[in-house]
Amino acid sequence: MPEDLELDFQSALRVAGITVPEDRTAIMLDAYRSYRALVAILDEPMPYAEEPAAAPRLAASPRR
Amino acid sequence: MTPPPVPSLAEASTAIAAGTLSPVALCEQALARIAAIDPALDVFITLTADRARAAAAQAEAEIKAGRRRGPLHGIPYALKDIYDVAGLPTTAHSRVLVGRNAPVEDSDAAARLEAAGMVLLGKVATHEFARGGVRDDDLPFPRAKNPWNPAHFAGGSSSGSGAGVASGMMALAMGSDTGGSIRLPAAFSGCVGLKPTYGRLSRRGVVPLSFGMDHTGPLTRTVEDCALALQVLAGHDPADPGSADVPVGDYLTHLRDGVRGLRLGYARAYGIEGGIDAEMQAATDAAVEVLRGLGAEVVEVALPPLRRFEAAAWTIIHAESFAIHQQDLRTRPEAYGRTTRERIMLGAFVTGPHYVQAQRLRHALTREVDALFGEVDAILSAPAHGAAPLAAESDDGPWRRAQPITAAFNVTGHPALCLPAGIAANGLPLSLQIAGRAFAEAEVLRIGHAFEQATEWHTRRPPEAYA
Numbered sequence: 001m002p003e004d005l006e007l008d009f010q011s012a013l014r015v016a017g018i019t020v021p022e023d024r025t026a027i028m029l030d031a032y033r034s035y036r037a038l039v040a041i042l043d044e045p046m047p048y049a050e051e052p053a054a055a056p057r058l059a060a061s062p063r064r
Numbered sequence: 065m066t067p068p069p070v071p072s073l074a075e076a077s078t079a080i081a082a083g084t085l086s087p088v089a090l091c092e093q094a095l096a097r098i099a100a101i102d103p104a105l106d107v108f109i110t111l112t113a114d115r116a117r118a119a120a121a122q123a124e125a126e127i128k129a130g131r132r133r134g135p136l137h138g139i140p141y142a143l144k145d146i147y148d149v150a151g152l153p154t155t156a157h158s159r160v161l162v163g164r165n166a167p168v169e170d171s172d173a174a175a176r177l178e179a180a181g182m183v184l185l186g187k188v189a190t191h192e193f194a195r196g197g198v199r200d201d202d203l204p205f206p207r208a209k210n211p212w213n214p215a216h217f218a219g220g221s222s223s224g225s226g227a228g229v230a231s232g233m234m235a236l237a238m239g240s241d242t243g244g245s246i247r248l249p250a251a252f253s254g255c256v257g258l259k260p261t262y263g264r265l266s267r268r269g270v271v272p273l274s275f276g277m278d279h280t281g282p283l284t285r286t287v288e289d290c291a292l293a294l295q296v297l298a299g300h301d302p303a304d305p306g307s308a309d310v311p312v313g314d315y316l317t318h319l320r321d322g323v324r325g326l327r328l329g330y331a332r333a334y335g336i337e338g339g340i341d342a343e344m345q346a347a348t349d350a351a352v353e354v355l356r357g358l359g360a361e362v363v364e365v366a367l368p369p370l371r372r373f374e375a376a377a378w379t380i381i382h383a384e385s386f387a388i389h390q391q392d393l394r395t396r397p398e399a400y401g402r403t404t405r406e407r408i409m410l411g412a413f414v415t416g417p418h419y420v421q422a423q424r425l426r427h428a429l430t431r432e433v434d435a436l437f438g439e440v441d442a443i444l445s446a447p448a449h450g451a452a453p454l455a456a457e458s459d460d461g462p463w464r465r466a467q468p469i470t471a472a473f474n475v476t477g478h479p480a481l482c483l484p485a486g487i488a489a490n491g492l493p494l495s496l497q498i499a500g501r502a503f504a505e506a507e508v509l510r511i512g513h514a515f516e517q518a519t520e521w522h523t524r525r526p527p528e529a530y531a
Contacts, residue, residue: 009413016386016412017394028406031463032413035382041375042421052423062438063501064327 069232087138091120137181171269188224200401219252244470254493262477263308266301324359347486386411
């Protein structure tokens with residue numbers, strides 16, 4: 001819900017300890033909406049075996 | 065009369081070895097060209113002319129005494145102003161660091177290039193902290209201009225590196241690439257840019273943007289120059305936690321071996337999904353045909369969906385850059401340019417679980433792209449949506465209307481090269497991207513060199529009226 005998103009937005013800023021000037025709030029809120037839409041994909045389940053990669057493990061690329 | 069562009073690394077190296085070019089004369093040519101054209105292009109933040117003259121004189125004396133260090137000895141270069149050099153300020157193009165950052169040690173890249181006998185001309189413009197935009201007017205230095213048309217975006221964030229090389233001020237400039245910041249300036253300014261494999265080049269002494277996504281690498285005039293530079297720059301650095309302890313390749317011996325017998329994948333659908341324009345599509349299609357004509361087998365391949373790369377890339381970049389800048393954003397946000405400040409602030413919205421999920425997704429994507437390299441030797445794609453847009457129309461919002469499509473290979477860490485591949489109707493360069501297996505930079509450069517030598521795009525120069 002839009003109201004919830006705005007509350008989440010304000011809460012995230014408060015927790016992070018940063019402020020957004022009033023005249024940029026709408027643009028930053030819109031950016032927040034766009035980011036949330038992008039990362040919906042990250043809420044999809046992944047298999048337990050899919051561990052994080054702090055850096056790519058690249059030592060053994062296969063050859064054809 | 066404007067002094068001519070400096071020669072390529074290979075040309076200068078051959079001439080210096082033959083005794084027909086003096087490092088002192090080459091340095092003076094570079095400095096004279098910078099003096100003549102930099103007022104229009106704003107490439108340099110810190111010009112180290114006296115230091116360069118002293119280094120060139122020393123190189124000349126050593127070479128005359130029979131102590132030539134290698135092929136790059138006595139040739140000028142520049143560093144993006146996020147690389148440390150002992151005794152010189154590193155500003156990252158930001159008021160945040162101006163007057164606060166006086167390194168006492170060289171970055172790994174600067175140390176390697178100095179040991180090779182290269183001559184530092186100075187530090188060049190970047191987008192602020194390698195993250196800002198081109199329209200910020202509240203920065204301590206002007207933005208670098210595109211030498212093909214100063215009204216157009218030079219690409220970023222290694223904007224000064226691309227503009228400096230393309231305009232013939234120097235034959236080598238170092239850049240950094242977190243989502244495309246070496247390859248896009250190369251593409252928009254019409255030169256060659258290599259993002260090596262993650263870990264191939266050290267990031268020590270380079271101002272970080274995102275620890276897991278930052279890559280350092282060279283921008284040069286030609287692919288051969290890129291190979292010459294990489295031969296000096298590559299190596300394991302225990303002081304960089306991301307550095308890979310993998311043997312350095314030989315990037316020159318097989319550079320001219322051609323592409324016959326190679327099987328290349330063309331990620332055509334990826335470019336379409338990314339929204340590239342008709343000119344970029346045509347240029348990439350034509351480049352593929354050139355490589356096919358040179359004897360490569362070319363098949364279409366399907367990269368994973370762009371949206372998955374973007375979710376992983378921007379979650380990691382936002383979170384890591386915010387972690388680096390949070391304290392300054394809390395206490396003195398006004399020290400940042402507006403675009404930089406807002407883009408980095410997006411990291412405040414990344415949750416812990418999303419950061420972990422992005423790293424898990426990155427692992428999966430790396431594995432999926434790595435699997436493609438079991439079928440093909442390299443992946444060809446468009447590096448940008450089109451030619452460089454007008455700077456005044458560049459996206460300076462916190463959330464870009466279109467994210468760089470180059471970021472896929474920052475996520476996976478595979479090496480990717482951009483090189484000239486056409487000229488758009490507005491007279492600005494178009495480019496091709498060639499990605500390869502992990503640590504297979506030699507193969508990527510070999511393919512790039514074959515394409516370059518079969519076409520004349522690399523011989524095109526910005527109009528001297530602008531340069």
